[in-house]
Amino acid sequence: MEMRSFSDYLRSVDDAAFLNLFSARPDLITPVPPDIASLAVRACSAPSLARAIDSLNQWQFQVLEAAAALNEPFSLKSIVAITDKAASSALDHLISIGLIYPSDDGMRLPSQLRDVIGNEPAGLGPASVAKIKVAEVEKAPPESKKVLERLIWGPPRGSVGDIKNPGPGVAWLLEQKFLVPLDQRTVILPREVAIHLRGGKVHKENFIVQPKLAGAKRNEQQVNLAAIANISTVLRWVEELLNFWADEPSDALRAGGLGVRDLKILSTHLGVDESCTAFITELAYLASLISFDAQDRIMPSNKFDIWLMQTPADRWQVLASQWLITSRVSGLVGRAESKNVAALGPELDRVNASKVRALTLAILNENQGIAPELASFNEVIAWRAPVRRNSSLQEELASWTLREAEWLGITGQGAISKYGIEFLGGEDLAIINEDLPKTVDHIxxxxxxxxxxxxxxxxxxxxxxxxxxxxxxxxxxxxxxxxxxxxxxxxxxxxxxxxxxxxxxxxxxxxxxxPLEYLIADVSKKHGKLRVGNTSAFIRCEDTALISQIMNDKRLEILELRRIAPEVVICDHDATDTMRILREAGYLPAGESATGIMLTGPRSNRALTKPRPPRVIGEIEIPTEENLNAAIRAIRTGEKSTHKQTHLRQAANEALGALPRTTANETMDLVNKYILEEKSLSIGYADNNGAVTHRIIDPIRVSAGALIARDHATGEVQSFRIPRITGVAPL
Structure with a gap:
């Protein structure tokens, strides 16, 4: 089979190659394309190519850059010449994921790939249009060599004062075509010259092997002890947070999220810093344990009660599994560059967050027993994922993941724990229930x-x-x-x-x-003497001396109290605010209903609205092998159908000049014959105005004076009146 395009290449590969391609690039079958031509269009689109490039490590990306620097078609030998012998295995991988494909005369790149990589791969300029002898560049005068030294490793563009009078060094290079003018003030170094000056290589250094991760070795037992303590702590944090919101719900910001003041109150209550508090609130949000009610108050959902009834292992797994796949990044809260980002807000999504999180944990899993140094860890992750989208955040995302994994107990003392290993492997985590400290029933x-x-x-x-x-x-x-x-x-x-x-x-x-007995007795005696309700609010007390004290208390001037009876005072503030101000002034009021009943009792607020967990933004999950095989079968079937349709269209075009003409008997004989043989027919069909059109159909049956058939033009089953069929011809 002749291979001239990427579509031809895809038609030539077997099912095993498709399986590898779709496993590496699941976006190609989400949804499943109708045929191979559509698959090729999707695989060559810029978004799909960007995702595929993001999956490469640094060495594979260097080989791809080298391929982009060569003129098509190119060979393995030419790639090795400008890189290294190890390029062979990297090239095989690039072919398997569709970033390079073989054709009849050599290897080529899919369309748009150069645009996705950039116009200057590896800091190289465009190929020279004119023929130049690159060896002559060694004869360049000293002034010209100084210019070349600045442009060799990129960027290949340089500025000059005036292209007509550029100076002796630049003038010689322009004359010899070793520099090309782009405009009146810009020159560029051709690709061939730069590669020659680089010693025939594309990159200054080839990063073939992953850097070794440096870090402190940890004792396995100590790691697991620290991790189980962290698991116990994070479960307690989430429970304390939700119990606090059940008692005192926070108000969400108008733009969504949690205000800075409320975040500080929570931070003080939990005894942790604000970044950790933001992380805990996000955990509860991701697990649907909180909800925003109709008044935009943040409070626990009914799922919180169900969560409390589960085992510690199940509770922890709910939190950790949602954290692993989410695209939300709690580390952005409080970041200097993200001043307007609020906890629980809509601005926390980052498209590559889950990928960096999964990669970070994978590196920890590969280096068990090591608490990595941050600088070394950043080197490793930069080699594993050199060109991630939002790459400016990549190092911060990795450091936040390390910090959050420690809070969760996936790691202990910086090294991955046995609980983290089992969690990543999808194992049963019942061991958490066994290892957690036993509860006590006394104080x-x-x-x-x-x-x-x-x-x-x-x-x-x-x-x-x-x-x-x-x-x-x-x-x-x-x-x-x-x-x-x-x-x-x-x-x-x-x-x-x-x-x-x-x-x-x-x-x-x-x-x-x-002293504690006296404290309880004293507070109990005072509690409820004051009664607060809504007028907006009233304050009632049988002790007139206490009413007088309140009226004369300057700390309560904000309430603008008005005495309407010896035992009753009213104000325009809400009862809740009035009680808060009185308590801040040292009084001990209690709530009262309109019927005079003191409002005390357990308060455990729950949101009536259904929790809406955030959607995951970004990456596509890898389908199962069964789904991959089903997609391959669908594409193969669609390709056969498309081939058949093309053949029929060609036949129809050839027949357009002479519409089939048959008698009524011949028409019925041919129709019945081809219904049995399940073959396609070419027919002439007259419309309501008598105009005859050409149709390609698959006859199904004859019913009530009409031919029921599938029309190839629309793909739908239609009814054709037999008297209107002017003729039938087989294809």
Whole structure:
């Protein structure tokens, strides 16, 4: 078979070659093209070629640049001459993924490939139009050699003051055609001259082998211990975040996302920096554990309750699997160059994020037991992916992935852990449930109004204690601190002072200190004396002295209070804001309904709207082998159909000059014959106005005086009235 084009090459390859091509470039069969001609058009399109080039390592890309620097057709020998003997294996790979293809007279590049690579591959200019003797460049005067030294390794363009009076060095080069003028102020070095001056090579250095990853060696046991601690921590972070939002939902920004002020509040609550807080919020968002309600408040979704009922391994896998494939990059939050990017905002998508993330973890997996140095790691990832889209972000994406993998527990002390290895291999992660520290059902209350949890608490105890105390420090043991504000919070949630004392006495293995008892009793006594409702808001208190104190408190002037009765004060602020301002001033109000009932009780807000996880932007997943084989069969079938259609169109064109003419009996005999033989027919058919047109059909059956057949022009099954058929001819 003669091969003159990329389409001809694709028609010549076998199914195994198609399997390799589609595995490396799944975008070619998403969706499946109808035939090989359409496949060739898609494979030669700029977006598809860009994706294919992104998959190359540095050496493969250097060989491709060298091929782009040669005139077509070229041979393996010419590629090796300007690169290295190792170019042979790289060339085989480039052919297998369709970036180079063999033709009858040598190898060629698909159309548009040079445009995707750039007009100056490897810093080389265009080929010279005029014939030049490149060896004569060695005779260049010293001034000309200085000019050439600046242009040898690119960029090949240089500026001159005036092309008509360029100076002696440039003038000699222009005269000998070793420089070519582009305009009045620009000259360019021809490709042949540059390659000769480079010693017959295209690149200054050939990066044939991947750089060795440098880093500190880690003990496997210590790595796994650190990783399981990180897994426990990240699960606790997500749970604490969502419990906080269940109690105090944040308001989303008008443009979408979480405001800087709310991010700082969350950061303080979790005890981590803002970059880590942004990462935790993104984890919850990706796993559909949070939702934005109709009032644009951010709060847990109903899926959070389901998530809490799962095993730790399942909970962790939900978070890690979504993080691995997402195109969202939480590291952009707080970045100096991205001042307007907000956590949970719509600006966090980057098309190559998941690719860089997967590549980073793959390098860690290949170098188990090593915590890489960042500079060395960047060298390795630059060799593995030298021309990624958004390449300016590549190093930052890799460093953010290393940091986030540590937070997640995929790595420990910088090296990949056994949990990360099993996660990447798709293994069962039940080992996480076994290795996590066992939960404890008790605390140790101290005399300074603190309590120590000597390990991870059972879920119910943890929830109750989080209501009554704030976490002061985290680690192997968690320290909780009781204060007036935390006891008031528990009372707001419907607890009584006695219930708080009973819970702490039952849960603590140490006796409750007297100062804590007094604190609980004192806050319980004060709590609820003030009642706040909506007028916008009213404040009611049976203690008239306390009402007088509030009216005279300058810290509450912002409320613009008005006393309408000895025990009632009203204001224009909302009840929620009024309660917040009173609490900041040291008072302990409680909510009250319109019927006078004190509004206390457990508050666990859940969004009524269905969570909408972000879509993944960017890369196409590699199909399964079954899907690949199905796509190959569809393309082969479509190609046969296209070939048949071409043949029929040619036959139709030849018959247009003489429409078939047959009698009615001959028409019926031929129609019945070719229905049985399932062959195509050429017919003349008269329309409503008597004009006869030529049709190519596949007859199916005769029914009620009409021929039912598939019309090749439309591809649809149509009904042809037999009296209107002027003649039938076989093809």
């Amino acid at each position: 140790l209350i101290q005399s300074d109004n603190t309590a120590i949890a000597p390990g991870p608490l059972e879920h119910e105890i943890s929830q109750q204690l989080a209501m009554m105390a704030d976490i002061e420090s985290r680690g192997g043991a968690t320290v909780y601190r009781f204060s007036e504000a935390t006891i008031r919070r528990a009372l707001d949630h419907g607890k009584t002072g006695d219930e708080i004392k009973v819970f702490l006495t039952k849960t603590s293995k140490t006796p409750m200190p007297q």
